[in-house]
Amino acid sequence: MIRILVAFSTTFGTTEKFARAVAEGAGMVEGARVTLKPAAEVTTEDLLEADAHIFGTPIHMGSIDWQIKKLIDTVAAWLWGPNRLVGKVGAVFTSSSGIGNAGSGAELAMVALLAHFAEQGMILVPLPKNTPGYFTNGLHWGPTAITGEHEGKPIGVPDEQLLVARHHGMNVARVAAAVAGKQLLNP
Amino acid sequence: MIRILVAFSTTFGTTEKFARAVAEGAGMVEGARVTLKPAAEVTTEDLLEADAHIFGTPIHMGSIDWQIKKLIDTVAAWLWGPNRLVGKVGAVFTSSSGIGNAGSGAELAMVALLAHFAEQGMILVPLPKNTPGYFTNGLHWGPTAITGEHEGKPIGVPDEQLLVARHHGMNVARVAAAVAGKQLLNP
Amino acid sequence: MIRILVAFSTTFGTTEKFARAVAEGAGMVEGARVTLKPAAEVTTEDLLEADAHIFGTPIHMGSIDWQIKKLIDTVAAWLWGPNRLVGKVGAVFTSSSGIGNAGSGAELAMVALLAHFAEQGMILVPLPKNTPGYFTNGLHWGPTAITGEHEGKPIGVPDEQLLVARHHGMNVARVAAAVAGKQLLNP
């Protein structure tokens, strides 16, 4: 069995909806068991027992939401010292307003989440261009939901954008199955 | 008089067209004199006599074009040792395919160009959200042209996207006028 | 009069000590008045009345501390919509463990703080190589304190490292004096 943890922070529910699709995709891989949680509820045990972590965040002021960083700094960071997450698999996703048509900061937000996984010594899974849905919602570091606004209010992520999220979840689960328990890094 | 250098590399002409609009905008500021050149033709003298440098690049494989980096590494780098560009003004722009609707790497490409200006000790001008054209072609680090494809060929940047480029040029020229010749950094 | 806000988060007091030196330097520029505050105490009024913001953070897991991001997301972000900070000046600093002798993530942490200032439309002041103290504590994006460890405990930042911090504060205050109140960006 392969365990996948999908953790997210969300402001208006967009990132949560995208996170559900990532989790759904991961769960479609044979032998995968998925835990989906808001960042504030993730425990040390969740991090330890998962073979892969997939973290997602809305973009706020050009980088990650403070709440997912609080998970990283106050829960995950304690596992860094004793090298407890080395060799697990990490991947990311975001949701963005789409303002400007150039990512609105999605790239550095994704890289910041990946930086944490790299610090933990985790193998990173990007988003290949041949992933279904990439051409509407893909960055090479991971998929992104693009929400619109209607009369000044965010209108969430349309269902057709969830395709790329599901495939990202599947990809990560497959990589986790290939490397889990093998102690490939500094055995 | 304030001198502005706009340097670009270009693959299919898109970045050049956008660069012309940046230069045009800079030239609209009173007292500004603009030099527009492909990266391969920029000289040490061009870099030294300009009060502001605005560099632009297409996005290739998630970062800047090798040709603009060659300008940085083989011409500009020699001015870093003797601190010859400290206190000048720097700004950037890109053109991107738009694939994925999340910047296609525009952000790290812009930050890489800004990193060079920071190394040179130059004051950096970003792209404020209230810049005309931001909502269709803006990232906080600078404006970006978004080209489309038609039957597998890039179709260039439509004229309406040039608005943000012109205003970016104006902004940079005004900042250059305010700080030029004042030795604000480490006098 | 020029007003400078220095805001920081701190874990063991290192970033606070470095922040005091930045504030001290800024205050040495004629006409400058400096406010120094922990991130958690910064108010909307502090952000609005300052001509320059200098933010500092320790590095945690390869990026900024969640507490300074909380300031950005829950206080500063509200000023982004109405473009209230456009044209002010921004600059950054970090403190790092020094593990690995390659920044330990200081660069992306600095760029994340700068991304916020860019989103706000603020002019960015980097750290020129000819700043006193650069060769021991400088990155082109800003200065960094390098703390050591002794028997597993951080031993703080030695006084000689504060030189670069003071000069950074002076540089930022001088740039703020040159651009304050001029409406250079999108007037």
Add this chain to the structure above:
Amino acid sequence: MIRILVAFSTTFGTTEKFARAVAEGAGMVEGARVTLKPAAEVTTEDLLEADAHIFGTPIHMGSIDWQIKKLIDTVAAWLWGPNRLVGKVGAVFTSSSGIGNAGSGAELAMVALLAHFAEQGMILVPLPKNTPGYFTNGLHWGPTAITGEHEGKPIGVPDEQLLVARHHGMNVARVAAAVAGKQLLNP
């Protein structure tokens, strides 16, 4: 058999020496066959036949050397369209002057090389903290040589710094062996 390609650009020979150690490490893994080449000599066939690519660069003006970018833009980029490198393994290393004690731009240089691998849809191997040699020459994205200067000339990388490079090579080869030929991404 697992094939590993180590490609580098070099200015004074430092990065080449570090690259040799990476290659040496990779070759110590059972079944691994290593090709070590300067960036300018790498061919399309080299890229296609390798199961893992490890790219290294000196830091110039805060980012990667133009010569390794030329390899990426003019050789590797052609394999992106037809998704030929999807599912291979990628990893990076740098050599830096060490000026400033905060990476001198090593982090964004590593991330730029990783961005290319992510664009190609390759699985990324970072540098875990428990890698031997990390505490003197490690960043979470990869290992770095730190050269010194003596009377204004670079003095290269001392032999003791090569430890982390060798282990990085071994880690990458082991991950490549675990995922090669399995079509884990978008099968």
